[in-house]
Amino acid sequence: MKTNRSHCPLNYALEIFGDKWTLLIIRDIVVSKKKTFGEFSKSPENIATNILANRLQILEKNGILSKQVSPENNKVYLYYLTPKGLDLLPTMLEMVVWGAKYDSETAASAALIERIHNDRSGVIRELSANLTPPQA
Amino acid sequence: MKTNRSHCPLNYALEIFGDKWTLLIIRDIVVSKKKTFGEFSKSPENIATNILANRLQILEKNGILSKQVSPENNKVYLYYLTPKGLDLLPTMLEMVVWGAKYDSETAASAALIERIHNDRSGVIRELSANLTPPQA
DNA sequence: GCTCATTACTTGCATTTTGCAAGTAATGAT
């Protein structure tokens, strides 16, 4: 197995989600309530299916997503965030704040950014609803 | 020029620093007070010099670092954080918190993590000292 | 039970990025 470059906590994070796609998958889960491979593959940034499959596997292996068969349809797999995955929300919100501040053409609404500033934990609480497996 | 994949603020951030090296350079500036190419190239993660040169260029082009000749030695260039670069600190601290929480072998001290939780803006203020160009 | 559509991937291949080692140009020190 590949060895870690260091045990710097920042490096640990980067080794898991330091790429251009991984956090977008998590975004789609959190913001768009997506749960299936097919839904993820329809992101606005157009992730290729082989990359998507690879990232889902990495996320599962690292305990950020859990995968289970849909109770309604055996050919559908549902991806849920684990607590470790949910704990990425603070990082992601900070990235959103930064991106919204410096991208002059940002799609983020001023209202969202303000809410993040004024009531971060409220935002996180709301976003966290229904992201973990049911019937826990 | 390459077009943006979307104007999602998260995607904007990822397009700039979504890779395994960029934030480590910023970390070295912030934590280890490094400023020169030679210092960056001696990181514990061993970044290759061609990658380093590429990332410094991207960071400069995106207004995160500013480069200037050292007043003491004309062959040395000093890299400083801009305000946009300084604004990456909240994101990076959240990543540190996450990495320290989930890497069982983390090098982060419990004291640091506690300080981040108890007095985030104090930590940011301290870390920010002397990171921008002198004599502004 | 058979056919067809859907879902979740996998595969092949060209292009791009990474990683490693070595090389070069411009100072600065002696």
Next chain:
DNA sequence: ATCATTACTTGCAAAATGCAAGTAATGAGC
């Protein structure tokens, strides 16, 4: 004038990415 230092650049193999097409397993309809 020579040598060391600093900041890169270059060449090349290996790995990751991106795109298009293919496949296996279910489910729905007849």
